[in-house]
Amino acid sequence: MKLIILDQAGVINQSSDTFIKTPEEWKPIPGSLEAIGRLTHAGYRVVIATNQSGIGRGLLDMATYNTINDKMYKAVNQMGGRIDAIFFCPHTSADQCTCRKPAIGMFDEIVQRYGVTLKTVPIVGDSLKDLQAAAAVGAIPILVLTGNGQTTHAHPDIPANTQVFENLAAAVDTLVGEA
Numbered sequence: 001m002k003l004i005i006l007d008q009a010g011v012i013n014q015s016s017d018t019f020i021k022t023p024e025e026w027k028p029i030p031g032s033l034e035a036i037g038r039l040t041h042a043g044y045r046v047v048i049a050t051n052q053s054g055i056g057r058g059l060l061d062m063a064t065y066n067t068i069n070d071k072m073y074k075a076v077n078q079m080g081g082r083i084d085a086i087f088f089c090p091h092t093s094a095d096q097c098t099c100r101k102p103a104i105g106m107f108d109e110i111v112q113r114y115g116v117t118l119k120t121v122p123i124v125g126d127s128l129k130d131l132q133a134a135a136a137v138g139a140i141p142i143l144v145l146t147g148n149g150q151t152t153h154a155h156p157d158i159p160a161n162t163q164v165f166e167n168l169a170a171a172v173d174t175l176v177g178e179a
Helices: 032-041 062-078 105-114 128-136 149-153 168-178
Strands: 002-006 044-051 083-089 122-125 140-144 163-165
Touching: 002 105, 032 044, 032 062, 032 168, 044 105, 062 083, 083 105, 105 128, 122 128, 122 168, 128 140, 140 149, 140 168, 163 168
Parallel strands: 002 044, 002 122, 044 083, 122 140, 140 163
Antiparallel strands: none
């Protein structure tokens, strides 16, 4: 099985310093929905692993988060893509949970659900936490320069084997070309 794990805000949709709190605030990054469509057609199972501390902060509830995800699912489907599952951490950093990236709890759940090792799985993110989690589970860390990616790219602690792409579409061009 070919599996790819994507962060959500900053990779698929525009990120916001004030969090995405409504479906109206959810806006795809140009080319990201088409990229997920290409992944789907190339035989990848697309999974999202995302920190959603806006829930823990009380900025949105689960019903609203589900409505935002429904909008994303429909937009991805219109481009011929499919998101297989969303794993999310609703906690804030103060909660010190085991699921909030860079912790690997969400990735442990993915391993359990799919019965795979993550050694050859690309994990695409725009933040240092995404890359650190990818490295911690032995996956392939991929940084996109959308969202917080430009700032992250300048960070001295990004994992040495991190691949860097302009956006999700550019990363998918390379992955599908190698598929």
